[in-house]
Amino acid sequence: MNITQLSANVLTKWVTEGQPFDTHAQLTSALRLLARWRSTVIANTYIARHGAVIMQGPFAGMKYVESATEGALIPRLIGSYENELHPYFERLTASGLDCVIDIGCAEGYYAVGLARLLPDVTVHAYDISRVAQAACRELANRNDVSGRVIIGERFEPDGFEAFKGKSCLVMVDTEGAELDILQPDLSPALAGMRIIVETHDMFTKGAMQTLIDRFETTHDIVRVDAKLKAVELPEWFRELAPLDHLLATWEWRSGPTPWLIMEPKTVSA
Numbered sequence: 485m486n487i488t489q490l491s492a493n494v495l496t497k498w499v500t501e502g503q504p505f506d507t508h509a510q511l512t513s514a515l516r517l518l519a520r521w522r523s524t525v526i527a528n529t530y531i532a533r534h535g536a537v538i539m540q541g542p543f544a545g546m547k548y549v550e551s552a553t554e555g556a557l558i559p560r561l562i563g564s565y566e567n568e569l570h571p572y573f574e575r576l577t578a579s580g581l582d583c584v585i586d587i588g589c590a591e592g593y594y595a596v597g598l599a600r601l602l603p604d605v606t607v608h609a610y611d612i613s614r615v616a617q618a619a620c621r622e623l624a625n626r627n628d629v630s631g632r633v634i635i636g637e638r639f640e641p642d643g644f645e646a647f648k649g650k651s652c653l654v655m656v657d658t659e660g661a662e663l664d665i666l667q668p669d670l671s672p673a674l675a676g677m678r679i680i681v682e683t684h685d686m687f688t689k690g691a692m693q694t695l696i697d698r699f700e701t702t703h704d705i706v707r708v709d710a711k712l713k714a715v716e717l718p719e720w721f722r723e724l725a726p727l728d729h730l731l732a733t734w735e736w737r738s739g740p741t742p743w744l745i746m747e748p749k750t751v752s753a
Contacts, residue, residue: 516738520556523731526724527558533720539563540716542570543597547626553616554590556736564715564733565593568708569680572745573598576678581605582650585677587639587665588658592620598653599629606632608647610639644671654679660687668698675702679746686739695744703746710737 536548541563548561559565577598584607586595595609607629609620617635624633641664644654654677656662662681668674679699683692696705713733721729 519731519734520736522728523556523558523734523736526728526732527556527561529720530558530561530718534561534718536561538597539718541565541567542573542601543593546597546600547623548593549591549619549623552591553613553619556734558732559713559735560593562715562717562732564713565735566710566743567713567715568711569743569745572680572706572708576653576680576745576747577602580651581653583608583647584653584655585639585644585647586610586655588656588661589620589635590616590657592623592633594655595620595633595635596623596627596629599624599632600627606634608634608636610636612638639665641665641667642670644673644677647677648673649676652677654681656681660684660691663688663691663694666695666698668702674699676748676750678748679703679744681744681746682741683744684741686741692742692744699744699746703748706745708743708745709740710735710742 531550536550538544538546538548538560539562544563549557551557552560556565581602582605584595584598584602584605586598586607586609589595589609589611590613592609595607599605599607611617611620617637620633621630621635624630624635644652654674656665656679658665662683666674666679666681681695683695685691692707699705715733717729717732721732
């Protein structure tokens with residue numbers, strides 16, 4: 485069932501069951517559902533005009549998917565997705581990497597994007613969803629990097645030891661499981677790795693501070709918060725309302741999910 489059918493079915497059910505839409509939670513749920521539907525319409529329009537190809541940013545020109553396995557599609561297509569991280573990618577990848585470990589890879593935005601960007605690097609992409617694994621594999625094939633994108637399933641917290649001594653960039657976006665995965669007591673090799681992790685205090689209270697406490701002795705840590713986007717949009721957006729401009733860059737977050745950029749105080753060679 486696509487988002488249009490889902491939105492129509494859910495809203496129809498609410499109305500026929502006499503939902504009054506008179507509480508903050510009910511109105512918020514209805515608004516988010518309609519906003520996701522409109523975001524999907526915009527993404528479909530983009531694909532019809534340009535194809536599923538990323539427009540700008542570090543992954544510009546990457547062939548992409550017609551349906552995301554997690555989150556909003558249109559910000560990825562226009563290249564604004566998580567662009568708060570772009571300066572950090574530029575710095576962290578410029579120092580030379582052997583590999584990228586992408587945990588929670590979804591359909592492969594970062595796994596495949598970084599494989600294209602870094603032709604000498606192998607990307608190890610993990611996701612517990614079989615749908616995501618298949619989508620990531622297909623995306624790697626589309627972009628001719630399948631030989632350097634190794635796809636796995638569940639990543640165990642001691643799994644970083646297999647990469648000990650390598651120059652690694654670790655990316656973690658696991659919707660609340662970051663505390664289970666990033667345990668330096670179980671994987672001492674993390675002390676020498678560059679890490680970008682999205683934190684989810686909305687799921688686990690104090691998750692961000694717990695990670696800071698775990699890594700502050702080995703890493704320099706910077707908090708990065710999501711911001712409103714100021715990016716170039718395709719010419720045809722001039723025909724759309726300003727709300728559509730906003731929805732085109734909305735990443736479907738239901739609350740704050742700050743990133744921690746963690747760089748080793750002494751990088752292992």
